[in-house]
Amino acid sequence: MSEIQIPLPGDHPQKDTNDSTVSVETGYAFWSESYDSFSNPMTYLVEKHLADLVSHGAHDISPVLELGCGTGRNLEHLMQMGASNGVGVDISEEMLAIARKRLEGTEITVQRHDLSNGLPLNDESFNTILISLVLEHIENIQPVIAEASRMLAPNGQLVIFEIHPYQRLNGRRAHYKDESGTDRFLPSYPHLIKDYVQAARQAGLILDRLEEYQGTPELVKEFPKLARYGDTPIVLGLRFRCSE
Numbered sequence: 320m321s322e323i324q325i326p327l328p329g330d331h332p333q334k335d336t337n338d339s340t341v342s343v344e345t346g347y348a349f350w351s352e353s354y355d356s357f358s359n360p361m362t363y364l365v366e367k368h369l370a371d372l373v374s375h376g377a378h379d380i381s382p383v384l385e386l387g388c389g390t391g392r393n394l395e396h397l398m399q400m401g402a403s404n405g406v407g408v409d410i411s412e413e414m415l416a417i418a419r420k421r422l423e424g425t426e427i428t429v430q431r432h433d434l435s436n437g438l439p440l441n442d443e444s445f446n447t448i449l450i451s452l453v454l455e456h457i458e459n460i461q462p463v464i465a466e467a468s469r470m471l472a473p474n475g476q477l478v479i480f481e482i483h484p485y486q487r488l489n490g491r492r493a494h495y496k497d498e499s500g501t502d503r504f505l506p507s508y509p510h511l512i513k514d515y516v517q518a519a520r521q522a523g524l525i526l527d528r529l530e531e532y533q534g535t536p537e538l539v540k541e542f543p544k545l546a547r548y549g550d551t552p553i554v555l556g557l558r559f560r561c562s563e
């Protein structure tokens with residue numbers, strides 16, 4: 320049974336690649352089965368704060384697009400927030416298979432695409448674009464953010480959640496134990512807050528909200544694993560809008 324463990328600072332060498340790094344596709348093919356059930360502080364915090372960071376209520380957030388949608392859990396939450404239609408893309412067929420099942424019968428479809436290439440989706444066609452816990456796996460984030468900007472409707476929002484640079488630079492990165500008990504790491508590249516903001520600015524987007532999510536006493540009560548992070552920021556949340 321796979322177990323995703325988030326190492327503490329110093330638990331593992333802070334290398335971006337090592338002998339036990341597997342490709343994104345290999346890693347998520349293995350992880351897909353347990354992804355939704357594993358108690359993961361990162362996905363917990365995204366789920367807690369999604370409805371706060373995605374501006375909704377006053378206007379229609381559809382169509383929505385999630386880049387790196389994984390098992391579709393966020394798309395389901397966006398539907399609960401009022402989204403009626405949209406698209407999810409991901410490189411992992413195994414993660415997409417779960418998303419497809421979850422979103423069956425809805426107006427949200429999922430497609431396999433590698434975000435490193437341009438996407439066959441129309442300009443200015445989405446009111447909400449979400450990228451959650453994906454950009455860590457992508458070395459050069461600028462083209463991905465530029466693609467998101469191209470597909471964003473004039474008054475749309477781009478929302479990004481990512482492992483906070485504080486954690487990543489202290490050596491935390493997702494990994495799992497394979498069948499033989501060997502630690503397997505996913506490709507992971509540290510990005511600073513300014514990297515996101517500059518990439519977005521170059522793509523014609525302006526920063527609308529910046530949040531650094533931590534484990535508050537209330538959240539720690541609900542999700543005790545957060546206690547190991549103390550007062551440090553765990554997840555970065557950003558919301559961008561098109562510049563006038």
Ligand SMILES: C[S@@+](CC[C@H](N)C(=O)[O-])C[C@H]1O[C@@H](n2cnc3c(N)ncnc32)[C@H](O)[C@@H]1O
Nearest residue numbers: 387388389409410411414433434451452453456
């Ligand atoms: C940690 S999961 C996050 C899934 C989902 N966004 C969430 O918050 O639960 C990262 C996802 O990014 C996808 N991914 C990573 N690199 C990708 C790429 N180059 N193109 C498309 N998807 C990618 C993986 O397959 C995986 O499903």
